[in-house]
Amino acid sequence: MYESKGxxxxxxxxxxxxxxxxxxxxxxxxxxxxxxxxxxxxxxxxGLLGAGVAHxxxxxxxxxxxxxxxxxxxxxxxxxxxHKWHTGGIFDTGQxxxxxxxxxxxxxxxxGEEFGVFYNITNNPSAPGGPSLWEQGVSFSxxxxxxxxxxxxxxxxxxxxxxxxxxxxxxxxxxxxxNATGENLEFTTVYRAEPDTxxxxxxxxxxxxxxxxxxMDMVNTPQSPYGYMPVGLAGFENQNIxxxxxxxxxTTLYSLxxxxxxxxxKSKGTVTIGGKTRHLTGTTWFEHQWGNYNSGQxxxxxxxxxxxxxxxxxxxxxxxxxxxxxxGSAPLQPILEIGRNSFGTPNDTPGGGLAFHVGNNAEWxxxxxxxxxxxxxNIATQVQLTSAFGTWYLTNVFDNYEMPWGYPPYGTTPYxxxxxxxxxxxxxxxxxxxGHAFPEQxxxxxxxxAAVPG
Numbered sequence: 001m002y003e004s005k006g007x008x009x010x011x012x013x014x015x016x017x018x019x020x021x022x023x024x025x026x027x028x029x030x031x032x033x034x035x036x037x038x039x040x041x042x043x044x045x046x047g048l049l050g051a052g053v054a055h056x057x058x059x060x061x062x063x064x065x066x067x068x069x070x071x072x073x074x075x076x077x078x079x080x081x082x083h084k085w086h087t088g089g090i091f092d093t094g095q096x097x098x099x100x101x102x103x104x105x106x107x108x109x110x111x112g113e114e115f116g117v118f119y120n121i122t123n124n125p126s127a128p129g130g131p132s133l134w135e136q137g138v139s140f141s142x143x144x145x146x147x148x149x150x151x152x153x154x155x156x157x158x159x160x161x162x163x164x165x166x167x168x169x170x171x172x173x174x175x176x177x178x179n180a181t182g183e184n185l186e187f188t189t190v191y192r193a194e195p196d197t198x199x200x201x202x203x204x205x206x207x208x209x210x211x212x213x214x215x216m217d218m219v220n221t222p223q224s225p226y227g228y229m230p231v232g233l234a235g236f237e238n239q240n241i242x243x244x245x246x247x248x249x250x251t252t253l254y255s256l257x258x259x260x261x262x263x264x265x266k267s268k269g270t271v272t273i274g275g276k277t278r279h280l281t282g283t284t285w286f287e288h289q290w291g292n293y294n295s296g297q298x299x300x301x302x303x304x305x306x307x308x309x310x311x312x313x314x315x316x317x318x319x320x321x322x323x324x325x326x327x328g329s330a331p332l333q334p335i336l337e338i339g340r341n342s343f344g345t346p347n348d349t350p351g352g353g354l355a356f357h358v359g360n361n362a363e364w365x366x367x368x369x370x371x372x373x374x375x376x377x378n379i380a381t382q383v384q385l386t387s388a389f390g391t392w393y394l395t396n397v398f399d400n401y402e403m404p405w406g407y408p409p410y411g412t413t414p415y416x417x418x419x420x421x422x423x424x425x426x427x428x429x430x431x432x433x434x435g436h437a438f439p440e441q442x443x444x445x446x447x448x449x450a451a452v453p454g
Contacts, residue, residue, distance in 0.1 A: 257291025307439030368454025
């Protein structure tokens, strides 16, 4: 997420433009013995359709070859068609927020050193008009576990830069490629349906650590047993309760979003920082989310904690906890009844499948905070996460995972974002490590977080 600025005007084209160097109700639970792979409809949305919240509409046709998904509406979302960015129909509002996001734990192929990587491309049409009015932001961070050092970048592309095409040598109508440039910035996303692979390439300049040049080229491949799966009941998520009194609107998807994840993906590629290239292999958590809301203009959309847990035994867990409007300087209060979480277990284990919860059954609690020298905010570095599926304790790999891009010397519109690599423990913060995680602390959370000595 990022604060929207400016406007991008660019053509949408077809061709082989790939660059030569870029190859519900509180407490509700539903169990699904379902693995969603490429090309399968989101069957879990049947409950929402039956409740009359969603309306049937056209789905993307098998022969559609555009690089943008323009057949939009209330249909069950389909893969691979809906891997694309969305425009037109109910998404022609000038208030769309959409992103391809992933985080990963990586090992250097040559040295065995460990790193964490965060990458997010956010797409926000800045006014009605669809493909001709877009803006994109790229956020990236690279955490060195041994040095306890974070290199991060947050940049916006230039006006008129986005190209939406099909990649060179495309073999499927569902393939697409996005390329955009900005000042000292370029990104390319290539998706190929056959086989199901994503290639993310990015060049930019870090905001931190002396502003070194950054280059990343990573290929991610979703893996069984999960493939792609909805993160919440019916594949939708509430984007909080608007503080201005306006209610979510299922007819326009206002304050709602489509949302799915590829929780376990194999990943391999390179990251170059300041001229030093590392060849990396790891596992990523991928997400794609889109709906009618805007985190730059509507602060209630950043009043949350979120996270994705990957366990050593193959299980996965994801949650979001929303918070209400601020009351002076008092801490934000959680609205647990609109939270959501889901737990996945491989199908080859007893009781395997997916289980979803909506409501009062997951709670995030800061156990220790670190005070940022840049923003002055208190940022949780140790957390207790309680859910119907278990209680876990999360600890930062190191303290400073803040990206304070709205604070001097980085900016002048107070905005801070935290995406931290964390270890998952059982029993206590000193208990056995049973997995890893990449939780977020949204802008509004750290703004009001009280200090917790720990």
